Amino acid sequence: MSGGANDPYDVLGVPREADADTIKRAYRKLALQNHPDRNPGDADAEERFKTISEAYATLRDPxxxxxxxxxxxxxRGPAGARPDFSHVDWRVIFQEADIPMDWSRRGDIPTSGNVVFDALFRGVTSMFRQAGLLPGEHREVRLKLDVATAREGGRRRVHVPGPVRCGTCRGLGHDAGGRCATCGGSGQLQRGLDVDVTIPAQVRHGARLRLAGLGGPGQPPGDAFVELLVDVPPGARVEGRDLFTEVFLTPLEAARGVVTTVLGIPVRLGGGVRDGQRVRVVGGGLGGDLVLTVRTDIWRGLGRAALDTARSFVAGLRGRAAHDERKGP
Ligand SMILES: [Zn+2]
Incomplete structure (x- = not known):
């Protein structure tokens, strides 16, 4: 007799006279191939995975x-009804299929009973993952950059949250010298990883750096992505590769012209600029331009001018320190 669509022999692709070993090997192979995490976007993968596991649960029990x-x-019900798996211990199913899972850390999930597989499913997935049988999860990290770093590039340290694959032993748990000292042999770093990343010059707001293989452990390991966010001062904004901000001048400066520092670069504003006038500084953005809106305001203009003075004073001190060093013994 045949059970139709869910005939466990058909599901596992084994002949009716297959021995226990053949059935086990077929199940192991199909379970690993059909796990939903290996089939992103495939809505039926979870159902298929369950069907395969249930077929094996049927055929392994004489x-x-x-x-x-x-x-x-x-x-026990009429033919074609969903089989009764209340007696099945799913731990045995996965153990027998040589799918290494650490049930000791899963005291909270049921391991047998009729509705079990649905309840079990999340736990099973996380154990598959811990055992390195599934593709690793991607990790997302956000990194805020000041305008100067976004413009000129640099190096920054980021923390990738764990667990991640150990980069020292490449997840193997050992290297030429024996057990890996970095991860203690587990191949994973539960606390995550600090990574120095190189920020390219003229970075685009929202650009993502990919750190291949530095995501969650698995086969293949996931990647870590660092999203670069340009942190501009209040009143400024990033649009694509351009920077926009206001610059405050005293009425006298607006009339006579001034050199000031805007978002880290020196800008010369000619005499006769009007309140509300837009000035484009070509190349002053992040690979684009710096667009200024001039505001004439005596108090805020004086505040800005005081900052300019402080900056040039500090720059003067730095210049002198460098000079003194050169003169040193
Ligand atoms: Zn290691």
Whole structure:
């Protein structure tokens, strides 16, 4: 007799006379291939994975297999009803299929019972992942950059949250010298990883750097992505590769012209600029331009001028310190 669409022999692709070993190997292979995490975007993958596991649960148990061979179903209900898996211990199913899972850390999930597989599913997935049988998860990290770093590039340290694959032993748990000292042999870093990343010059706001293989452990390991966010002062904004901000001048400066520093670069504003006038500083953005809106305001203009004075004073001190060093013994 045949059980139709869910015939466990068909599901596992084994002949009816297959021995226990053949059935086990077929299940292991299919379970690993059909796990939903290996089939992103495939809505049926979870159902298929369950069907495969249930087919194996039927055929590995000599009683259930005999009942199926005789009656075409193993359930207590009418033929074709969903089989009764209340007696199945799913730990045994995965153990037998040599799928290494650490059930000791999963005291909270049921391991047998009829509705079990749905309840079990998340736990199973996380154990598959911990055992390195699934593709690793990607990790997302955000990194704020000041305008100067976004413009000129630099190096920054970021923390990638764990668990991540150990980069020292490449997740193997050992290297030429024996057990990996970085991860203690587990191949994973539970606390995550500090990584020095190189920021390219003229970075685009929202650009992402990919750190291949530095994501969650798995086969293949996931990647870590660092999203670069340009942190501009209040009143400024980033649009694509251009920077926009206001610059405050005293009425006298507006009339006579002034050299000031805007978002880290010196800007010369000619005499006769009007309140509300837009000035484009070509190349002053992040690979684009710096667009200024001039505001004439005596108090805020004086505040800005005081900052300019302080900056040039500090720059003067630095210049003198460098000079003194050169003169040193
Ligand atoms: Zn290691």
């Amino acid at each position: 009683d259930a297999r005999r009942r199926y061979d005789t009656f075409g179903h193993v359930g």
